[in-house]
Amino acid sequence: MQFLSKTLTAITCAVLLCSASAFAQYKLPQSHDKQHSELLASQKPMAADIKVSNVLRYMSELQKTALPDEEEVFGDYWASSGVNPYAGVTIPETKDIDVSGYVHPISGRVTSAFGYRPRFGRIHRGIDLSLKIGDTVRVAFDGKIRLTKFERRGYGYYVVVRHTNGMETVYGHLSKFLVKPNQIVKAGDPIALGGNTGRSTGPHLHFETRYLGLAINPTELIDFENGVTIKDTYSFNKQQVEKSNVRKTAKKRYASRRKSTASRRKTASKK
Numbered sequence: 453m454q455f456l457s458k459t460l461t462a463i464t465c466a467v468l469l470c471s472a473s474a475f476a477q478y479k480l481p482q483s484h485d486k487q488h489s490e491l492l493a494s495q496k497p498m499a500a501d502i503k504v505s506n507v508l509r510y511m512s513e514l515q516k517t518a519l520p521d522e523e524e525v526f527g528d529y530w531a532s533s534g535v536n537p538y539a540g541v542t543i544p545e546t547k548d549i550d551v552s553g554y555v556h557p558i559s560g561r562v563t564s565a566f567g568y569r570p571r572f573g574r575i576h577r578g579i580d581l582s583l584k585i586g587d588t589v590r591v592a593f594d595g596k597i598r599l600t601k602f603e604r605r606g607y608g609y610y611v612v613v614r615h616t617n618g619m620e621t622v623y624g625h626l627s628k629f630l631v632k633p634n635q636i637v638k639a640g641d642p643i644a645l646g647g648n649t650g651r652s653t654g655p656h657l658h659f660e661t662r663y664l665g666l667a668i669n670p671t672e673l674i675d676f677e678n679g680v681t682i683k684d685t686y687s688f689n690k691q692q693v694e695k696s697n698v699r700k701t702a703k704k705r706y707a708s709r710r711k712s713t714a715s716r717r718k719t720a721s722k723k
């Protein structure tokens with residue numbers, strides 16, 4: 453910043469010098485001349501500051517501001533063998549996440565939605581997309597492979613990718629890995645082949661979108677019918693996402709059933 457302001461002063465000075473010679477025919481008041489020479493006397497020569505080392509330092513400062521979180525994204529909470537490596541992290545109330553570089557992992561139809569499954573008493577933290585065994589699964593955003601693992605009773609063969617936008621995506625029930633941990637990937641790169649491994653009743657891709665470990669309903673940011681994001685920026689809201697991750701108790705289920713019946717009655721009575 454200091455360098456920038458010095459350069460600006462030097463440029464101003466040069467402009468003043470030029471204008472002084474160009475408009476020499478116009479008589480300026482004596483006081484102006486005096487001020488002008490005083491101003492010139494107080495300046496250092498312009499060349500003194502324009503050194504290659506200064507320019508390089510200034511450019512590296514600029515670069516630092518252009519890539520603020522890169523180190524943070526891939527450095528913190530990285531070395532973990534879990535799907536959620538963010539134990540103890542402070543999750544912000546809100547966060548705007550850049551999802552503009554999205555590439556659809558596979559063009560299958562949605563066979564199972566995100567959310568609580570009363571039949572199994574558990575939360576489905578992703579979305580299921582139909583595929584044929586051996587279909588290419590592509591990575592959704594730019595990033596770095598964090599895990600390639602096998603879980604017999606759950607995800608089967610699965611990949612976890614951390615992205616430059618701060619999110620993580622999970623790809624489950626795969627048949628083959630095409631990447632290794634710590635590998636840098638670009639959105640759309642093939643990362644695996646689809647399969648039917650783990651707890652799976654037919655070939656499909658289990659796909660999760662997470663932020664700091666919290667599973668976000670993928671339909672909040674992705675239009676699955678068209679394979680694109682809804683908006684370029686996803687407005688993460690901790691409270692809302694946490695709510696969608698809560699396992700409903702029988703009492704709560706009863707209450708929500710009663711509520712929906714009541715609202716149905718209300719709508720019906722309006723007709």
Ligand SMILES: [Zn+2]
Pocket residue numbers: 564576578579580657658659
């Ligand atoms: Zn699933």
